[in-house]
Amino acid sequence: MTREHSLKILVVDQDRRRGQTLSDVLRISGYDVVNHVTCEDFLPNIVAESQPDVILIDLDSPDRDTLEHLAVIDRDLPRPVVMFAKDDDEKTIERAVRAGVSAYIVDGMSDWRVKPVIDVAVAHFRQYQTLRIELDKAKTSLEDRKSIDRAKALLIEQRGVSEPEAYALMRKLAMDRKQRLGQVARDILAVSEKLQQSHKDRA
């Protein structure tokens, strides 16, 4: 009954780095990660070879459908089944879906053994989501700042206003239009570009 001691887990993730770190986290937690693959590999063969008890896979992976099929047809393999059916706690599953991870388990595996594995995966995927959102935010604010500086310079040059005045003007525009400052700055730059273009066309 080796299964009693160590669940064999297969991690399938299109995001190689996320899959790698999830595998590491699971190993540190004492689980046996039998394989870690991306969707370039041919999954039916990998499942047959590694005989996992649990498969953790990113929700958007194209390989999901392959697993669904293995669950239906193959009698020789440990049959991974979708977690949803067995789990009475729908909130756990909803959290997993929203975090972007899904799990398949061998038929007959008890929930209390598998749930901690899923919790680890969900936490890990969420952390990645948060990081990505923060990265996007950082990128946007950097772009905003660049646009705002350029629009400010443009106003100073074209309208002969001071820097604080140019800034105040943009703030007012943003409040009136209920837009972000970055958007207002980009609009100002776009209008100016169009004007220059039409001047050129006429000339």
Place this chain on the structure above:
Amino acid sequence: MIDSQLEKTDLTLGIVPLTDCAPIAVAVEKGFFAAQGLSVTTSREGSWAGIRDKIAFGVLDAAQMIAPMTLSTTLGLGGVQCDMVTALSLGLNGNAITLSSDLFGRVEDADPEAAAMSPMPARGLKRVIEERSARNLAPLTFGVVFPISTHNYELRYWLASSGIDPDHDVNLVVIPPPQMAAALKAGHIAGYCVGEPWNTVAVADGFGRVAITKHEIWNNSPEKVLGVTRSWARAHPSTHRALIRALVGACTWLDERIEHRLEAAAILAQPQYIGVDEALIAGSIAGNFRYAAGEPARRCPDFNVFHRYAANFPWRSHAAWFLSQMQRWGQVDLAVDAQALIQQAYRPDIYRGAAAGLDLTVPQEDYKNEGFHDEAWTLNVDGGHLLMGPDRIFDGERFVLVQPAGSVR
């Protein structure tokens, strides 16, 4: 006209990279959603399981869906139970069965007469399979896109009609559409049934040859639908009708003229839809389908049907056929209450409600028989008639799918 009662206007719709996501892509790009007051974002999904889960948990409002999935998810087959509804069919036909060029060659050698037939039966393939079995070789592996899918039933139907048992004589695996051609090229599978452009991709590269199209297997047979959850449909009746009207508009536009089909090919080539070379999409969507490299394309005007032949109507008889195939292949208990399931999941009443605002002739019946018309035919309805396409099944089979007497519509 925009319905002022819309419960929700910002919607996210799931699509899978296939030619038959065209109605949704066109409705976005040509303003059909906007004209109904809807702001739609599309989400390109990697798997049908993902589509199902995201609809079930409200991440998506609606999606392009393989038609039988509405039934299987309502039944809870494969894990997730969620009551699903469709009130709109997104089109007819559009798939094909492709064999590796190597296998096709062997099939041709085994039965040259059958290989030259059009539609081509699987007779030659049966001989190849028997030879392999006699030499104790492993069974051939074929790919389909989902266990509960039109593609699975089409491939199985074609094999079984020549006496090949799809559960014992071959090995069936599920592979996502965009990976199908690569799996064939790598030799993981010997053939597959998939939607476009994933047959054309293998043919263009010369490593695949088309054996038969879905249209040849069963003329003008049902394909994708617009799927939503039953609770979403209940909470958003006006938005649901607006979605249907927008998509019927896009489907009508797609069937109006060849130029529109070509414009759609350019739209679909973009990465948020299919993301392949436009030329790979433009052939079949415009009715020119190439079966083999080095052969000229064959004229197949009905390779994709998006609107004509009452294509958008959610026939309950189609649901009955899907259910019969699920039962045939042991995917569902024979004791399932088919009538109740079909009436819950297939909602022609909602379609009629949406169509009431359009200049559209709509069938009055919910069921029709299949396999009885070798030629186009006319369906008479109050105040007009509908031109219907042929519904021939290649082996001459006929399906009586009329609603049993005494049941409530």
